[in-house]
Structure formats: structure tokens, C-alpha cells
Amino acid sequence: MSETVVIQLEVDAAIHRELRYLVALLQRGPDGHRVGSVPTLISWVLCCVANGSRRPGSWERNVISAMGLPSECDEHHVY
Template sequence: METQRKHTIEVDPDVFRELQYMVELYKKHDSLNPVRSVNGLIAYVLASVADGSRRPGAWERQLLTMMGLVADCDEHRIYRANYGSPENGNSE
């Protein structure tokens, strides 16, 4: 069984302050997505990016397209049910 590892990312202090402010606003005024911490917000955004990468027809793909994060190749245009490279057995 694969164990989950925690990874550390560095966030620019100004960006972190803005993310904190966003979370404060969510707590004070609600939002459609009830994230309650900066870690939760970052995890949600990164999961959305990962979903957009593997699901070309999903709403999340629009995020990647607008940010220029879709590779110009056929591989990145194919739906994948699982995360990770299909070469590593992560595809159905």
C-alpha cells in the first residue's frame, strides 16, 4: 500500500497574505467553497489544476488554458481516469 507523503511548497509572503485575506473573507461572508485555511485553499486550487490536466472537457481545463499550462501535444488532449502518467500504469 502506498503511503501519502506531505510536500512542502514555498509561497511568496505577499501571495500568502492575500490567500490569508481570501480565507478571512470566506469565513466572514461565506463562499460556495467553504475553505477554512490557506492550506485548504492551496490544496483545492492544486487539485483543480491536476483535474484540469487529466480531464480535457472539465471546467478546470479552462484554468490551465488561460494560464498557458496545457502542453501542445496529443497526450495532454486525452482524458485520463487516474492521476499521473499513463506510462506508469495510472490509466484505465
């Protein structure tokens, strides 16, 4: 089992409302990723960001690329 770290985040109330809405939609939908709470959703998104950082050929890299997050250094473009 991997170690977990507890962090605190501050988000705008409007963002939190939208994330709650997204969680509710995901719970209603017949397919797709199921999450039970906003913290679970945020944790999954952060996992995708971390995977995109360490795996240049992954679909997650496309996510962080769209966000402008990959570094330009050579090291960040090697698996």
C-alpha cells in the same frame, strides 16, 4: 481513502497575506467554496489543476488553459 503526500512550498509573504485574506473572505461569505486555512485552499487549487490536466472537457481545464499549462502534445488533449 486516497494516499496523501506532504510537500513544502515557499511563497512570498505578500502572496501568503493575500491568500489568508481570501480564506477570511470565503469564511464570511454566505455562498461559495469554504476553506479553513491557506494550506486547505492551496490543496483545493492543486486538485483543480490536476483535474484540469486529466479532464480536457472540464471547467478546470479552462483554469489551466488560462494559466498556459496544457501541453501541446496530443496525449494531453484526450480524456
